[in-house]
Amino acid sequence: MNLNSKRIVILISAFVGVAASVYPARVEEPPQTEKDQIVIAPTGELKQLADHRPSLRVTFPTPMIELEKVKRYGYQSPIVFEPFTKSSWRWVSQMEGEINFPFGMVSHNVTYRAKLRPGLKDLAGHPVDPQNWGAEFAYDKFTLRTLRFLNVFHNEEDASSRETDNESNRQVREEANQPQDTNDKAEEADDSEIERRNLSWELVARPRVSLEFSRDVLPQDVQKSVYFQDKETHQRFPVEVRLDSHQSAGSQGWMIIEPIDPLPPGRPFLLVIDPLKEPKRQESLPHLLVRPAGTTFPLKIHRISGLNQPLIGAFIRITTNHTIDPDPANLKLISVQPPVANFNIVPEEYTLDLKGDFSTSVEYRVTVKSGLKSTTAFDLEKESTWKVHFNPKRPAxxxxxxxxxxxxxxxxxxxxxxxxxxxxxxxxxxxxxxxxxxxxxxxxxxxxxxxxx
Structure with a gap:
């Protein structure tokens, strides 16, 4: 088969410490099928590749060798790398082979170009044109891959503010000497998942943030480099690092941080990550990262509504921006008029369900007194009274x-x-x-x- 007349593509995953980019084929017609492809991919899971030596598996569209050469070492590899790197080749079938790289032979900060060996022919003697096939493997630099706020509440106001508060985000970057396009391009290049928040979004007093890095870092280095900062007063609030029970105290790829002391209410905060270093190669993060964390609003009631669900029946739900302290003495600050028999309050994360023998034909008044405490150190500042009525049960x-x-x-x-x-x-x-x-x-x-x- 003359591969000059076909389009050959490469499907690449990665090998340890590298990310791949693809060179498109030169010939566009006829459209390729899966049988016309040369495929290159890892031979195992990434974790296994990280724990053992890196390897690649290459699949050709036609038989390349005699059957007796399968699963035997010592044969010339059909793949060559520029610059040269030591590797071993083994055919695992007539159409598939495996490249193994000894530890230390794949250099970091080096881009490798993979090509087909010149003059390569398949078993039938047809030439495999190396001009139609190639790939580059680039060094995976040290970056922050993900940043997620774990214990935050997004209400309808937050959802609408995603599009309307871009100006405040731009101002945050300018004050932190971080141009918007610089950070955005860096994030796009790193293919990271950095949560984007606005200063107008509600923030709890002890926000927990999950951080994942492309390399393992020391928890004490993260604790020194990450902090919350008051946007207006520039006061810094240091953080502590929390690890899961199965994580050791050594270098870790991900961890959770939260401020040591509760953040004061009514203040806008930024999350700042200084360019910390990973201990193995002493490589620093490429840039200072400054992100809006939100504003620490005091406890407030979002809504109080009457629900009449098919199985549960009639009950009242209070939705808040912070989790309410479930202490019975604290819940006594919530009352319903007229009184309801068998009344009790079931606290959830951001809701309180008021249960009892409610009548769907009666309009109730729910009063929430000031001083109601949350678990985030914020209290309700103003008393409020809400009218509640019930609709008929929905068909179900x-x-x-x-x-x-x-x-x-x-x-x-x-x-x-x-x-x-x-x-x-x-x-x-x-x-x-x-x-x-x-x-x-x-x-x-x-x-x-x-x-x-």
């Missing part, structure tokens, strides 16, 4: 499980369910052949899967 049919399985040999099938405000229903039951059950289940489950573009 609620089955006990998503899938109900019973013996096929049973003479009848029975199923309990809850039917609410639906009116008369007509059910259709169909018998599914045994060989079609798997396909039917697959089709029903696909509606619950997320679509990815």
């Amino acid at each position: 049919i609620i089955l006990p499980h998503n899938e109900i399985c019973q013996r096929a040999s049973a003479p009848t099938a029975s199923c309990s369910f809850v039917q609410v405000n639906t009116g008369p229903l007509e059910w259709s039951v169909a018998r599914i052949p045994r060989d079609k059950i798997a396909e039917v289940l697959r089709r029903t489950r696909e509606f619950g899967e997320k679509l990815a573009d």
Whole structure:
């Protein structure tokens, strides 16, 4: 087969410490199929490659060697690297081979160019044109990969402010001497997932932030280099590093930080990460990172609404911007008029569910007194009273499980369910052949899967 007349592409994942970029084929016609491709990829999971020596596996579209040469070392590699790096080649099948790189032979800060060996031919004697195939492997620099705030609450106001507060973010960067395009380009180049927040977004007194780096770093170095800063007074608030129970005190790729002391309320804060160094190669982060963290608003009530759910019935839900302290003495600052029998309060993370024998025909008044405490050191400053009424239950049919399985040999099938405000229903039951059950289940489950573009 003359590969000059075909388009050959390369599919690359990576090997340890490198990221790959692809050179497109020169010939565009005819369109390639999977059989026309030369594929290069890792031979194992990235963690395994990191723990052992790095390796690559190359697959050709046609047989390249005789069967007796399979799984034997000592044969010339069809792949060459520029600059030269020591490696070993082994054919694992007539169309697939494996390249192994000894430790220390893949140099960092060096870009390698992989090519087909000149004059390469397949088993049938057809030339494999090296001009149609090539790839570069570039050094993966030390970067911050992800930054996520874990215990923050995004309400509807926060969602709308994502697009309306760009000007404040620009001002933050200017005051921190960090041009917007510089940081944005760096993040795009690093393919990192840095959470973007606005100063107008609500921030708790003890925000927890997850940090993941491309290399392992010492927790004490992170503690020295990361801090919260008051945007107006420039006061710094040092952080402490929290590790999971399975993590050691040594270098780690990810960790969680939070301020040692609670941040004061009513203040805008920035999260600052100085260019810390990773201990192995003493490489620093490429730039200072300054990101808006948000403003520490005091405890406030977002909404109080009456819900009438099909299974639970009528109850009142209070939604707040901070988690409420569940101490019974604290919850006594919430009252309902007229009084409700069997009244109790069920606290959740950002909600309080008021349960009891509510009447859907009565309008209630819920009073929340000032001084209500949150778990984030913020208290409610102003007392408020809310009117609450209930709507009829929405129509619903609620089955006990998503899938109900019973013996096929049973003479009848029975199923309990809850039917609410639906009116008369007509059910259709169909018998599914045994060989079609798997396909039917697959089709029903696909509606619950997320679509990815």
